Amino acid sequence: MRNLCQGLIVVMAAAFSTAVMGSQSLSPTLVIPDSAGDACVEPVDVIRRQHSRFLFEQRDATVHQGIRDGNYSLIGCVECHATRDSNGYPVPVNAAGQFCESCHMFTGVSMDCFDCHATTPDSPP
Amino acid sequence: MNKRPDELAAQGRRQFLLKLASASAIVPLGASVSLVALVENNNEEPVTDAVRWGMLIDTSKCASGCDACVRGCNEEHALGDLQRPQTDSQWIRKVEIRDRSSGRVASLPLMCQHCENPPCVDVCPTGASFKRADGIVLVDKHTCIGCRYCIMACPFQARSFVHEALSNQKSYAPRGKGTVESCTLCVHRVDEGQGRQPACAEACDREGHEAIVFGDLNDLQSVLSKQLSASGGTQLRADLELNTGVRYRGL
Numbered sequence: 001m002r003n004l005c006q007g008l009i010v011v012m013a014a015a016f017s018t019a020v021m022g023s024q025s026l027s028p029t030l031v032i033p034d035s036a037g038d039a040c041v042e043p044v045d046v047i048r049r050q051h052s053r054f055l056f057e058q059r060d061a062t063v064h065q066g067i068r069d070g071n072y073s074l075i076g077c078v079e080c081h082a083t084r085d086s087n088g089y090p091v092p093v094n095a096a097g098q099f100c101e102s103c104h105m106f107t108g109v110s111m112d113c114f115d116c117h118a119t120t121p122d123s124p125p
Numbered sequence: 126m127n128k129r130p131d132e133l134a135a136q137g138r139r140q141f142l143l144k145l146a147s148a149s150a151i152v153p154l155g156a157s158v159s160l161v162a163l164v165e166n167n168n169e170e171p172v173t174d175a176v177r178w179g180m181l182i183d184t185s186k187c188a189s190g191c192d193a194c195v196r197g198c199n200e201e202h203a204l205g206d207l208q209r210p211q212t213d214s215q216w217i218r219k220v221e222i223r224d225r226s227s228g229r230v231a232s233l234p235l236m237c238q239h240c241e242n243p244p245c246v247d248v249c250p251t252g253a254s255f256k257r258a259d260g261i262v263l264v265d266k267h268t269c270i271g272c273r274y275c276i277m278a279c280p281f282q283a284r285s286f287v288h289e290a291l292s293n294q295k296s297y298a299p300r301g302k303g304t305v306e307s308c309t310l311c312v313h314r315v316d317e318g319q320g321r322q323p324a325c326a327e328a329c330d331r332e333g334h335e336a337i338v339f340g341d342l343n344d345l346q347s348v349l350s351k352q353l354s355a356s357g358g359t360q361l362r363a364d365l366e367l368n369t370g371v372r373y374r375g376l
Contacts, residue, residue: 059267063265063267064255064265066257066312067169068168068316075296118293118294118295121296122296
């Protein structure tokens with residue numbers, strides 16, 4: 001019985017280390033495309049953690065009170081983070097491998113912003 | 126970062142007085158006019174009930190068979206993309222009404238009437254239907270659950286439901302499956318200030334009819350108010366006492 005338990009622990013440890021190794025080997029596949037601007041509206045660690053809160057707060061102020069000049073508009077995000085294809089046309093930010101999609105896919109967090117919101121800037125290429 | 130309400134109020138007053146001073150310094154004769162323009166252009170402060178946006182539609186100028194306003198609205202908000210007239214959203218539609226006794230036919234555009242007491246807001250179970258302080262009735266699609274009570278409650282059948290997944294929305298007009306939508310009085314243009322008219326009024330002007338006048342019902346000096354005080358305007362279903370923001374003439 002004791003041998004069986006030890007064997008089980010060894011197997012579990014092996015499985016765990018494989019899982020950890022697996023996730024480490026996954027991380028290089030997260031490639032976030034370059035963005036247009038020099039810097040984000042907030043430091044990277046802040047915007048990574050807080051962007052949903054910033055967006056929600058500004059969204060309510062915009063929809064209900066008409067306040068449209070904050071730093072955290074989704075239109076602003078899309079304008080900066082939509083890449084261009086070889087013909088100069090913007091690629092949707094929620095397309096595979098693009099800025100929003102790549103990180104959300106990697107972290108397994110669904111986003112429904114782009115069921116309604118434009119995924120490319122309105123401005124022509 | 127977080128300011129107390131009284132601090133915010135004081136700051137608001139200070140900014141207001143500063144702007145008042147600069148406005149009167151630049152245009153001493155037109156101080157009241159430039160003050161209104163400043164309030165419209167200010168996107169930092171919440172909209173207030175000092176303004177109430179409305180429209181006057183002169184049906185005698187509205188041409189039968191012309192749908193320039195509908196096309197203008199569809200283009201502005203990327204409506205009708207699916208080419209399915211049965212279910213595509215209609216924020217504005219052309220209606221012809223015939224007086225039974227005289228046989229007179231009037232043509233008019235019909236859209237959200239931006240009521241002061243909107244039935245759609247009364248029935249909304251989530252608070253998604255709401256009226257902005259400046260009188261524009263909107264749907265907060267983040268809160269809308271698509272129950273469509275508001276569609277049933279609206280006496281003007283002004284609201285539409287989005288039945289299918291959409292793509293190619295405009296950045297200033299987010300629209301999506303499972304939510305209700307209607308005329309926003311081109312709120313993105315209103316917030317922009319600069320005196321821009323809604324897309325329907327612009328399209329009507331471009332066609333040379335000039336049947337739609339947009340403006341501030343509270344500002345007695347606005348073209349809208351002057352026309353209303355000179356020749357009046359009727360509300361649709363005035364018996365419901367909704368005090369609509371859209372008025373008609375020649376019905």
